[in-house]
Amino acid sequence: MRSENESDGQKRRSFIEEARRAQIVASAVEVIAEIGFAQASLARIAQHAGISKGVISYHFAGKDELMVEVVERTYGLIAETVGARMQGLSSATELLRAYLLGVAEHMRGHRTQLAALGEIFIHLRGADGRPRYGIKANEEIYRALEGIYALGQESGEFWHFDRRVMAVTQASAVDNMFAYWVAYPEHDLDAHARELADIFERACRS
Amino acid sequence: MRSENESDGQKRRSFIEEARRAQIVASAVEVIAEIGFAQASLARIAQHAGISKGVISYHFAGKDELMVEVVERTYGLIAETVGARMQGLSSATELLRAYLLGVAEHMRGHRTQLAALGEIFIHLRGADGRPRYGIKANEEIYRALEGIYALGQESGEFWHFDRRVMAVTQASAVDNMFAYWVAYPEHDLDAHARELADIFERACRS
């Protein structure tokens, strides 16, 4: 039986346990990105990893736990990278531009992760059948963007637009930029991000 | 066997055949909107319509054909309504505002259709396993928006932004406005649309 020792809510795992989990997560990312969430069965993921299907069930409580771990590992890396890039900036305009360019540059080097993340966000459902990562999962991003907008509106950089609408709009613009890039790999992602920064600078400034 | 007479690529159907198809499509819309595409099996749709499962197979070649018909009927109505509302307008700014407000007003009265359409767009896959309505299905909308932008840029209303990026951005803003409204029914859709019109007017104008 896999060890389930807990401390501070964190599972304590052996190195080979951790390695297996990482390997399975990586295989899941690649399979999902290639054939889509709906077709990415545990059997396919195991086959891609060169292991038996039961290994996944042994290391993960179920498919949902595996998917959640894919999201957490991938998403955590994005937040870390982009957050670091925004450190030290003060003006709202600078922050928004750094966010847009930073996330685009990071994802440019992580295409399969991006595609898999999108698939999981769209398809994964909870036990109740409702989406696990629906629109409401964006609330954290909306709040962060609204904070930047409030900063800009107070400093006079921005006009007094509806911050919620602007946040929903900008977040969707980023999401769709990536979706467009996934569909059209030859599309210039960085140029798109720069153009977006210009567009939203005009949309926001007083 | 169902009559398959073709003329001009259109199937000629009896009234009761047409009525059954319409009934099944309506049931599909309601079931998909309520429990999501993945859970909306033919059995569930038939049960909701109060008919046997085989009836659907009799009137439609398969689940895919049913889903495509749902999209075509719903989408056609939207295009008709909004298109009529844009008739006679000439300036690019007016056209964009009429589009935004028009589509919002129409969808406000067709919530279940909107939810079902979104589910199908996201989930439906072709025989090859690739999405049937992916990003590339937006090409028609992108082209239409780009045409309006070109108009505005020629007349001097708009600055010379990248039309493709703006089209992708605006289309995603509309899609996400609806998705947000579906998730938060108390959200003021018309106010959101007006705000969006203001935002993109600022983003586009010289």
Add this chain to the structure above:
DNA sequence: TCATTTTCTGACCGCATGGCCAAAATTATA
């Protein structure tokens, strides 16, 4: 070395799905 624990395998289970079809029921036609 040998006993114990951890990890892996491959077969198996119950379940839901889309599709199929023979026969029954209904409707249209002569």
Add this chain to the structure above:
DNA sequence: TATAATTTTGGCCATGCGGTCAGAAAATGA
């Protein structure tokens, strides 16, 4: 009414899914 065409029924099928399990294999430790 009698015959033919259309429509509906309800059960059946093969498929693929996530998950489970006994036993084999490998790693660990005394």
